[in-house]
Amino acid sequence: xxxxxxxxxxxxxxxxxxxxxxxxxxxxxxxxxxxxxxxxxxxxxxxxxxxxxxxxxxxxxxxxxxxxxxxxxxxxxxxxxxxxxxxxxxxxxxxxxxxxxxxxxxxxxxxxxxxxxxxxxxxxxxxxxxxxxxxxxxxxxxxxxxxxxxxxxxxxxxxxxxxxxxxxxxxxxxxxxxxxxxxxxxxxxxxxxxxxxxxxxxxxxxxxxxxxxxxxxxxxxxxxxxxxxxxxxxxxxxxxxxxxxxxxxxxxxxxxxxxxxxxxxxxxxxxxxxxxxxxxxxxxxxxxxxxxxxxxxxxxxxxxxxxxxxx
Amino acid sequence: xxxxxxxxxxxxxxxxxxxxxxxxxxxxxxxxxxxxxxxxxxxxxxxxxxxxxxxxxxxxxxxxxxxxxxxxxxxxxxxxxxxxxxxxxxxxxxxxxxxxxxxxxxxxxxxxxxxxxxxxxxxxxxxxxxxxxxxxxxxxxxxxxxxxxxxxxxxxxxxxxxxxxxxxxxxxxxxxxxxxxxxxxxxxxxxxxxxxxxxxxxxxxxxxxxxxxxxxxxxxxxxxxxxxxxxxxxxxxxxxxxxxxxxxxxxxxxxxxxxxxxxxxxxxxxxxxxxxxxxxxxxxxxxxxxxxxxxxxxxxxxxxxxxxxxxxxxxxxxxxxxxxxxxxxxxxxxxxxxxxxxxxxxxxxxxxxxxxxxxxxxxxxxxxxxxxxxxxxxxxxxxxxxxxxxxxxxxxxxxxxxxxxxxxxxxxxxxxxxxxxxxxxxxxxxxxxxxxxxxx
Numbered sequence: 001x002x003x004x005x006x007x008x009x010x011x012x013x014x015x016x017x018x019x020x021x022x023x024x025x026x027x028x029x030x031x032x033x034x035x036x037x038x039x040x041x042x043x044x045x046x047x048x049x050x051x052x053x054x055x056x057x058x059x060x061x062x063x064x065x066x067x068x069x070x071x072x073x074x075x076x077x078x079x080x081x082x083x084x085x086x087x088x089x090x091x092x093x094x095x096x097x098x099x100x101x102x103x104x105x106x107x108x109x110x111x112x113x114x115x116x117x118x119x120x121x122x123x124x125x126x127x128x129x130x131x132x133x134x135x136x137x138x139x140x141x142x143x144x145x146x147x148x149x150x151x152x153x154x155x156x157x158x159x160x161x162x163x164x165x166x167x168x169x170x171x172x173x174x175x176x177x178x179x180x181x182x183x184x185x186x187x188x189x190x191x192x193x194x195x196x197x198x199x200x201x202x203x204x205x206x207x208x209x210x211x212x213x214x215x216x217x218x219x220x221x222x223x224x225x226x227x228x229x230x231x232x233x234x235x236x237x238x239x240x241x242x243x244x245x246x247x248x249x250x251x252x253x254x255x256x257x258x259x260x261x262x263x264x265x266x267x268x269x270x271x272x273x274x275x276x277x278x279x280x281x282x283x284x285x286x287x288x289x290x291x292x293x294x295x296x297x298x299x300x301x302x303x304x305x306x307x308x309x310x311x
Numbered sequence: 312x313x314x315x316x317x318x319x320x321x322x323x324x325x326x327x328x329x330x331x332x333x334x335x336x337x338x339x340x341x342x343x344x345x346x347x348x349x350x351x352x353x354x355x356x357x358x359x360x361x362x363x364x365x366x367x368x369x370x371x372x373x374x375x376x377x378x379x380x381x382x383x384x385x386x387x388x389x390x391x392x393x394x395x396x397x398x399x400x401x402x403x404x405x406x407x408x409x410x411x412x413x414x415x416x417x418x419x420x421x422x423x424x425x426x427x428x429x430x431x432x433x434x435x436x437x438x439x440x441x442x443x444x445x446x447x448x449x450x451x452x453x454x455x456x457x458x459x460x461x462x463x464x465x466x467x468x469x470x471x472x473x474x475x476x477x478x479x480x481x482x483x484x485x486x487x488x489x490x491x492x493x494x495x496x497x498x499x500x501x502x503x504x505x506x507x508x509x510x511x512x513x514x515x516x517x518x519x520x521x522x523x524x525x526x527x528x529x530x531x532x533x534x535x536x537x538x539x540x541x542x543x544x545x546x547x548x549x550x551x552x553x554x555x556x557x558x559x560x561x562x563x564x565x566x567x568x569x570x571x572x573x574x575x576x577x578x579x580x581x582x583x584x585x586x587x588x589x590x591x592x593x594x595x596x597x598x599x600x601x602x603x604x605x606x607x608x609x610x611x612x613x614x615x616x617x618x619x620x621x622x623x624x625x626x627x628x629x630x631x632x633x634x635x636x637x638x639x640x641x642x643x644x645x646x647x648x649x650x651x652x653x654x655x656x657x658x659x660x661x662x663x664x665x666x667x668x669x670x671x672x673x674x675x676x677x678x679x680x681x682x683x684x685x686x687x688x689x690x691x692x693x694x695x696x697x698x699x700x701x702x703x704x705x706x707x708x709x710x711x712x713x714x715x716x717x718x719x720x721x722x723x724x725x726x727x728x729x730x731x732x733x734x735x736x737x738x739x740x741x742x743x744x745x746x747x748x749x750x751x
Contacts, residue, residue, distance in 0.1 A: 009734035011720030304562030
């Protein structure tokens with residue numbers, strides 16, 4: 001029986017897309033914001049980015065070696081985690097803290113729960129929150145042009161005015177990758193054009209956040225205040241790059257909208273009523289935890305199915 | 312033209328360039344033909360010939376085994392050599408009638424009908440039933456059953472499935488180009504059964520020549536209309552085609568007739584024409600041999616019962632050794648491990664691929680990207696369903712509408728992690744159906 005052919009269940013052809021290609025697209029889309037961060041904050045920012053990426057990839061490799069699993073570092077997901085984590089750190093953070101955060105992201109948040117696709121929380125944000133709680137001092141000290149100062153959001157929280165033009169371009173204090181709205185939006189357009197994300201989550205997130213600010217911001221319809229809130233902190237980076245993380249967001253179409261609304265409300269809540277000026281990271285990891293419940297209540301109606309009649 | 316379509320679907324490389332410009336060639340069979348008694352959905356046919364009998368082309372060799380069944384006719388003249396199990400395209404052994412071809416093609420005498428309009432509805436359905444016409448797009452559902460809905464008055468659309476959305480296949484395309492009148496006559500006969508119905512030809516817009524030709528031929532037909540469809544897989548899926556052409560939705564618990572529709576594929580309608588007008592049973596069909604491993608891809612008018620290998624020979628054999636050979640298209644066809652398998656009423660093509668995508672791709676972890684969800688024409692969540700299927704979670708599978716899956720394979724195709732989603736879901740569907748049968 002020499003001339004036997006391959007037999008498998010249909011379909012017999014596969015698209016060219018692979019998971020690693022998608023991850024690579026995300027890395028490419030993050031580059032404008034990362035490059036701006038390096039330009040804005042100097043080579044220290046570049047060092048931090050490289051350290052985070054290297055540590056993430058290395059800890060995934062070592063962990064898989066230790067548990068005798070096939071290495072998955074080729075899928076680039078650890079690179080994405082490292083890059084995202086670095087973008088969420090102030091460029092002045094001590095290197096050892098960045099290393100610790102990277103190990104936490106990969107080993108605790110991702111690998112302990114089964115690796116790629118199994119983590120219920122965004123690894124980069126999980127690590128950021130871990131660092132924020134552990135090293136509140138270094139994590140919230142922002143230096144810009146050699147001067148330690150407050151981020152625009154913190155200024156606003158204290159009732160001071162901010163320059164929204166600078167926030168749009170990104171020449172303000174903040175974490176490495178969050179300051180430039182323009183660079184982030186360029187990345188977002190890349191993600192959308194490459195079909196990596198769609199606008200469901202970012203749009204429902206941003207719209208519900210705007211509604212929340214209008215209702216509870218205490219400034220009424222104040223365009224400058226609103227713009228500052230949209231451009232400030234990690235909102236844009238969070239909405240386009242972290243809330244859209246496949247693994248930790250709902251897969252049901254309706255669930256994505258609900259998830260976006262949860263994010264908008266929580267971010268608004270934390271920013272307006274919380275002790276901190278910033279709230280995106282906590283809003284996202286909290287909403288990550290809601291995903292299974294959201295999915296359970298948003299099972300889509302299949303094609304041709306009648307709406308269920310309540311008896 | 313605003314093209315009609317459905318939500319979801321995928322755009323695989325269509326591969327039709329191999330065979331689309333090759334006119335249909337008649338093939339004469341060699342010495343042995345194999346006729347499985349089960350070439351349709353429903354009860355297997357019962358042989359009415361015995362070993363040693365002499366048969367003519369067009370002679371009934373097996374009669375329908377029930378209402379949902381269809382008779383089988385010999386496509387050659389010769390002698391019955393054996394009645395024994397033979398392997399079919401799906402891989403199982405099926406009782407088959409083996410006929411030694413005498414090469415003379417002596418035929419029975421058919422009784423053509425001069426004026427079809429003089430026939431009653433019952434006579435038409437009777438002729439379709441007697442000729443053994445089944446859904447020749449691949450499903451194999453007996454056509455006379457489809458044409459006998461409970462309330463014929465409520466049928467508003469007869470939809471000719473001319474989409475041919477499976478990549479590589481060009482049999483229906485050639486049929487539409489070369490025998491458009493027979494197709495239209497087939498439609499006219501079916502319309503005669505349903506007074507309130509309109510005939511629609513749903514054709515994907517990658518076949519503009521067919522659209523133009525049928526539009527030209529039906530321009531004075533008030534009861535017929537050509538519907539250009541967006542080229543997208545699975546545009547020719549029954550539920551998707553009904554939705555695209557009429558905006559009506561049906562689910563797994565409904566029949567097209569529940570939405571006032573009857574769907575028949577090109578080859579089926581032509582068989583209806585031959586059965587009613589010419590009095591000829593189903594003995595031949597158009598068959599595409601294609602793929603990058605075939606020397607001279609083409610479209611052939613084959614005598615049913617010829618082996619896949621024999622048809623391949625007519626197409627010049629292999630150019631390179633293929634890794635995979637498929638009966639049908641690449642999305643829903645069956646891979647076969649050999650060529651010594653008979654063609655049947657539902658065999659539309661032999662696709663030979665030099666490279667097997669499935670074997671070449673490594674399955675990685677699901678990253679929850681949702682591409683399968685966007686691709687699913689049934690708007691269900693393939694990755695969740697596949698996980699439930701693999702975990703044996705039957706209740707969850709049904710709750711998440713797993714039974715609505717039409718097994719089109721779009722999810723397996725699109726998955727960047729190369730997970731065989733459709734396979735897991737298909738397996739679970741079978742288990743659920745078996746469980747339901749046990750209970751009832």
